[in-house]
Amino acid sequence: MATAEQVREHMEVIAADGAHVGTVDHMDGTSRIKLTRTDSEDGKHHLIPLDWVDHVDEHVHLSKSADDVRSQWQTLN
Numbered sequence: 001m002a003t004a005e006q007v008r009e010h011m012e013v014i015a016a017d018g019a020h021v022g023t024v025d026h027m028d029g030t031s032r033i034k035l036t037r038t039d040s041e042d043g044k045h046h047l048i049p050l051d052w053v054d055h056v057d058e059h060v061h062l063s064k065s066a067d068d069v070r071s072q073w074q075t076l077n
Contacts, residue, residue: 002053002060004030012059013048019066022046033060035073045076 004027011024013035022035028047035046054063062069 002050002056004050006056007033007050007053007060011056013062014059015062015064015066015069016054017065021062021066021069024060032074034076042075047074047076 007024007027009024009026012020013022013024013033015021023039025034025036025045027050028034031050032047033050033053035048037043037045040046048062048069052062052064052069054061064072
C-alpha cells in the first residue's frame with residue numbers, strides 16, 4: 001500500500017486503464033491527494049483518497065479506471 005510520504009508534488013496520476021487523470025498539487029492531510037486545477041478539464045481542484053493508489057513509482061498509479069475516478073472524486077470550488 002502506498003504511503004503519503006511517497007506522493008510528491010507534480011507527480012502524474014494515472015488510472016488503472018492507463019489514462020492521465022491529473023497531477024498532484026499536494027497531500028491534503030495524510031489520506032487524500034489534491035490534484036492541480038490547472039491540469040483539470042473543469043479548472044477545479046479534485047481530491048482522491050490515498051486508498052485508491054495501487055502503487056507509486058515516478059507516477060501515482062490508481063486502482064480505478066479514469067471513468068470511476070472522475071465519477072467518484074471530490075470536487076472543490
